[in-house]
Structures are given as structure tokens and as C-alpha cells.
Amino acid sequence: MEADSLNSLVTGAIWRAEQLEAHNIKSAPQAWAEVSSLEEELAKVLPVSGPEGRIARRGAVRAALKAGDYARAEAMAGCYSAEDAAPKSLKTELAKILEEDTRAMARRFRYAARHHSPREARDLARRFRQAGAFGLAA
Amino acid sequence: MDINLAQLREMHARLPADLALVMVGRAMLALERSGHKSGVPLSLDLERILSSGLLIWPGAALSELDQHDYNRITEDGAEAVVLAVAHRHRAWCIVRRMQREEYADWLLEDTAGGRRQVVALEVSGVDRGSILARLGMKLTQVAKSVDADQRWAGVVGFERPIMALHSTKRRKRGS
Numbered sequence: 001m002e003a004d005s006l007n008s009l010v011t012g013a014i015w016r017a018e019q020l021e022a023h024n025i026k027s028a029p030q031a032w033a034e035v036s037s038l039e040e041e042l043a044k045v046l047p048v049s050g051p052e053g054r055i056a057r058r059g060a061v062r063a064a065l066k067a068g069d070y071a072r073a074e075a076m077a078g079c080y081s082a083e084d085a086a087p088k089s090l091k092t093e094l095a096k097i098l099e100e101d102t103r104a105m106a107r108r109f110r111y112a113a114r115h116h117s118p119r120e121a122r123d124l125a126r127r128f129r130q131a132g133a134f135g136l137a138a
Numbered sequence: 139m140d141i142n143l144a145q146l147r148e149m150h151a152r153l154p155a156d157l158a159l160v161m162v163g164r165a166m167l168a169l170e171r172s173g174h175k176s177g178v179p180l181s182l183d184l185e186r187i188l189s190s191g192l193l194i195w196p197g198a199a200l201s202e203l204d205q206h207d208y209n210r211i212t213e214d215g216a217e218a219v220v221l222a223v224a225h226r227h228r229a230w231c232i233v234r235r236m237q238r239e240e241y242a243d244w245l246l247e248d249t250a251g252g253r254r255q256v257v258a259l260e261v262s263g264v265d266r267g268s269i270l271a272r273l274g275m276k277l278t279q280v281a282k283s284v285d286a287d288q289r290w291a292g293v294v295g296f297e298r299p300i301m302a303l304h305s306t307k308r309r310k311r312g313s
Contacts, residue, residue, distance in 0.1 A: 004152060007234040012154040014235045022210070035237075051256050051285035052233065055245065059237050089284070097239075 003045050003052075010038040010059070017066070029067045036063035040076065048086050061094055065101045071126055074098060139191040141180065141222050149225035150232040161218040164206060166195045168215030168263065172296045180219075183302040184227055191226075193219070193299060212296065216263025217243065220292035223301055230257055241283040248288065258286035262293050269295040273302050281306040 017031035039060035046053035057080040064073035077094040080086060102118045112121065143165055147158040169178065180193040221244070224230045230246040233256065242258035249255075260280040262272050276291035283289050289306040 008152045008154050011152065011232070011235040012157055014237060015154075015157050018238075019210075022207075051287075052245070054285050055234075055236065055240060058240070062237055062239055093284075 001041065001045070003042065006038060006042045006045065010035060010042060010056075013038050017063075021066075032063045033067035033069065036060050036067055036069070036072065039063055043080070048080070048083050048090065054087075054090050057090065058093060058097065061097050065097070070101065070122055071129070073101070139189070139226060141191050141193050141219075141226055143193070143195040143218055143222055146218055146222050150221060152232050152234065153221075158218075161214050161221075162195065163202075164211045165215035165218035166197065167200065167202070167206060168211045168265070168296045169193070169195065169299065170200055171211070172265070172299075174296075174299060178299050180223075181298070181300040182223065182227075183300070183304075184223075185304060191223075212263040212265045213261075215296070216292075216294035217261045219263075219294045219301055220259070220261045220303065224259065224290075224292065224303065227303075230259075242280050242286070242289070245286065255287035256285075257288045257290060258283040260291045262291075264293060264295045264297075266297045267295070269293040269300060269302055273304060277304060277306055 013031065013035045017028060017035050020028040020031050036059075039056045042056035043053060043060055046056055048054060048057065057076075061073045061077050061080070064070075064076060077098055081091045081094055105118050105121075109121075116124075143162045146162050147153055147155055150158070174193075176193075176195050176197060178193050180191045182189045182191055221232065224246065228248060229250055230248050233245040233247050236242050236245055236258070240258070242260045244259045244261070246257040246259055247254055248257050258280055260276045260283075262276050264272050273291060273293045276293060280289045280291050290303060291306075292301065292303040294301045
């Protein structure tokens with residue numbers, strides 16, 4: 001798909017997600033997942049050397065976090081940071097986005113954060129998703 | 139200069155039609171609930187150059203007012219007015235909407251100088267009172283936006299229709 005069409009789609013998707021979030025509608029995370037998916041498509045057609053390519057890459061990661069999908073956000077941030085032409089500033093920003101989300105999670109679950117680091121909790125969640133409930137016991 | 143809100147979609151081809159309808163609808167409600175009718179004079183402050191125009195719209199159904207969030211009418215209405223004026227005065231076209239963490243609502247393109255430049259634009263609306271404080275706040279916000287060649291803030295006051303569109307100093311991309 002062409003960048004123009006994707007730009008129109010991501011514009012509408014961000015607008016919808018913002019409106020749902022503003023009204024505390026439960027499906028807001030799904031709307032952000034759609035935004036992340038469209039930003040990812042834009043990132044495929046726009047080079048990281050251009051401003052719009054970098055905006056799309058940051059957008060894909062941020063929207064995945066708003067959708068509650070840390071694993072996807074982390075994977076995309078890793079991919080985008082590994083691109084040959086990725087400027088240092090983008091790598092720093094992507095790392096900052098993930099760090100800010102981790103800090104927000106630690107603030108939200110203060111008691112749990114005293115016993116487990118957010119990284120441990122996320123690692124556990126990832127293993128749970130990959131192996132299922134019985135996989136953890138193995 | 140006439141600024142016809144009904145032409146917003148024609149001005150910005152990448153703006154989804156349903157979104158343009160909602161934004162223009164809310165702009166009409168914002169203007170009419172402040173007692174204005176289509177053809178009202180709009181005072182313009184474009185980079186501190188003062189002028190005026192006529193703001194035209196097809197007419198709102200004020201009976202629908204209660205179906206919309208009060209603040210959204212002001213904010214979304216302001217977006218329609220600023221985007222229409224930005225196109226009429228600068229020939230800017232929307233590229234896309236941005237997530238709020240980019241410190242701007244819209245990314246536009248400016249092809250006037252022969253070289254395409256991207257413009258980060260932050261927009262806000264004020265229902266009553268002066269727009270100056272809000273404009274300062276929005277300029278501070280948009281100045282943090284990275285990856286744009288130009289950074290601008292546009293604020294609309296609906297009480298006595300007024301709009302200001304100011305830029306921050308030009309910075310190098312990505313700095």
C-alpha cells in the first residue's frame with residue numbers, strides 16, 4: 001500500500017483511538033493496536049533516513065504500548081534500532097519510550113515492584129504466553 | 139479572504155472524509171454556540187502580521203449540541219479552522235495526524251519554497267477569553283517536536299473569532 005493511503009488510515013485510526021481513550025471506552029487498546037499496525041506498515045514503506053519514517057517507527061512502538069502489548073513494542077524497537085541507517089537519536093528515543101513505560105508500570109504496581117523488577121514480570125509474562133500455564137511449571 | 143470550512147476535505151486530500159465532517163461539524167457548533175453566523179469576520183495573526191477574513195460554513199444543527207463533548211467541540215472545531223487557514227495562507231497540506239507524544243497534532247507539508255518541508259503543527263481552541271496564554275503554551279510544546287523542519291502552533295478563540303498561527307524558531311531536523 002502507498003504511503004498516502006497509509007497516512008490517511010493512520011490519521012483516522014489515531015483519531016478514533018484518542019476519542020475512545022478520552023471516553024474511557026474499553027476497546028481503546030484495540031484501537032491503539034490498529035494504530036500500531038498501520039504505523040508499522042508506514043515504517044515499511046518510509047525509510048528511517050526521513051522524518052516521516054522515524055515518526056512512524058516511534059509511533060508503532062508507542063501505540064503497541066498503549067495497546068498493552070509490551071512484547072510487540074520491545075520487538076519492534078529492537079528491529080528499528082538495528083536498522084543500518086537508524087540515527088543514534090532514534091535509538092535513544094526508542095529506548096526512552098520503553099523505559100518510560102517500565103517506570104509507569106512500576107509506579108502503577110508499587111507493591112509488586114518491591115519484590116520483582118518490571119523486567120522479571122515481563123519475562124514471566126512472555127514465558128507464560130509462549131508456553132501456556134503448564135509450561136511455567138516445566 | 140474567505141475561509142470556507144466546507145472545503146476542508148478538498149484542501150487536505152489525505153484527511154479522511156468522515157474525520158473532516160466531524161471536525162467541520164464541531165467548528166460550526168463552536169461558532170454558532172458563541173452566537174456567530176456564517177460570514178463572521180475572523181481576525182488573523184499570522185506570524186504577527188494582522189489581517190482579517192470571512193469565515194464561512196454551511197450551517198450547524200444546534201439541536202445536536204448535547205450529543206458532543208463540550209471541550210471536544212472547542213478543540214476539534216479549532217483544528218478545522220486552523221487547518222483551513224493554514225492551507226489558504228500557506229498552501230500547507232496534511233500529511234498525517236501524530237500521536238500526542240510527538241508534541242504536535244498534525245504533520246503537514248510545505249512545498250512553497252520548491253523544496254518539500256515537513257511542518258509540525260499543534261492546535262488548540264479557547265471558548266472564551268484571550269488566546270495569548272494558550273498560544274505561548276502551545277509554542278513551548280511544539281518546540282519539543284523532533285523530525286520537523288518547521289514547528290508551528292495555531293490557536294482559535296471562538297468568543298470574538300480570532301486565530302493566531304505562530305512558528306518557533308527554525309531548527310535543524312532531529313536536533
